[in-house]
Amino acid sequence: MMDLNSVVLGIDLGGTKILSAAVDRQGKVICRDLTATPVASGPPGVIATINESARRAIRHNPNDIKAVGLAVAGLVESANGIVHTSPNLPGWNDVSITLELASTFGKPVFTINDAHAAAIGELKYGAGRGCRHFIFITLSTGIGGGLVLDGNIYEGFSGFGGEIGHMVVDDDGPECGCGNRGCWEILASGKALEREARRRIASGEPTSILSYCRPEPGGEPGRAQIDCLNAKTIHTAAIGGDILALELIKHHAYYVGVGLANIVNIFNPERVIIGGGLSNMGDLLLKPAIEEAARRAFKQSFKAVRFMTAELGADAGVIGAAALAWKNLM
Ligand SMILES: [Zn+2]
Known part of the structure; x- marks a missing residue:
């Protein structure tokens, strides 16, 4: 049985900002963290920043994190979680982001293109x-x-x-x-x-x-x-x-x-x-x-x-990525 209070972690990785949020099953953002993307430091620096941001976002959340949904601004092969290229994230060529984050968080990670994530967010909870x-x-x-x-x-x-x-x-x-x-x-x-x-x-x-x-x-x-x-x-x-x-x-x-x-x-x-x-x-x-x-x-x-x-504004990506994670947990 899944705890009713459990949440998933939604992360939206963009060319200027990283938004991390704990999101409940109803698509509600419980707590969040917004930070600048250190694009110049390439994938290792950006991944380290994602980890820090995610930990800040869930710092005050007592509930169990079930999974991670990640939205990335770039060409993402969602089946294997590889970011092939991104015009706004230099150096992101064939990065296995899903594997990296799964080993850090010890939870299942699901990765998708950011606009696809936002569309899922609007489909489930928005316009x-x-x-x-x-x-x-x-x-x-x-x-x-x-x-x-x-x-x-x-x-x-x-x-x-x-x-x-x-x-x-x-x-x-x-x-x-x-x-x-x-x-x-x-x-x-x-x-x-x-x-x-x-x-x-x-x-x-x-x-x-x-x-x-x-x-x-x-x-x-x-x-x-x-x-x-x-x-x-x-x-x-x-x-x-x-x-x-x-x-x-x-x-x-x-x-x-x-x-x-x-x-x-x-x-x-x-x-x-x-x-x-x-x-x-x-x-x-x-x-x-x-x-x-x-x-x-x-x-x-x-x-x-x-x-x-x-309707969801700047939250559409994290809410959609979280919805993807919830769906995959079912
Ligand atoms: Zn073009």
Whole structure:
């Protein structure tokens, strides 16, 4: 018999942060720890940091840890727990992370791609509840995807499926981190929005965007304001009525919409659930993006789909990874 108070440990390993959390059977986060990812120290340093973070997360938790669910930003072969590569985690080539963590924790470990984990989280506890056909999209620094087809996460043959950020939307577009050109991610991610903002500010267009840029607490002193520019500062300037910021978001929405149309045509989903930092822009970004998708997608498929924002926010990855662990314990 499983103790009713038992928990699993969910860990979300991203290119900037590691989130560890004890999660109960209802998907509730009991306690957590958030720490920076020491990317420069490679797999050994990152794995040591995961261990420390996980131990802090469960420090005050008296309940038994049954298993570990790990979400990783990269190409993950979930069947054997190997991270093959990750654009945001340099040096992570063919790392047997599941084996490493299983020997440290002495518990079963289940590893999955981070966007797939977030899709499972939304399916079980968020905007995807009761929905059998939906596509989950993280619009953040990059673009990730999780496909829920016929009620289950679809990972593909090896676990590398759902990389919607790397569908080509401009055959001669800018070079992407994956080596291809004109991927959706290089044109519609938060990084793309920042790149375009920098280009237009550098060309001398009048704007108040830089006045909203503040170096992050603890960041390098004296960093130029333009280095601190990000999607959030562009959004803040747009809310303040800045013409360039509004134009940048509208231009960005065009590319977001082109990708959404492809997704609607390929999958005929019941819902498209949009998460990640850029989804915080709400209608300002999503309304024109959805209008662009409407112009391009099959009318019948477009009429069938509902576009929704994700519900679990930054916790989606740990909650989904924990749900995977619970499922595998059954
Ligand atoms: Zn790409």
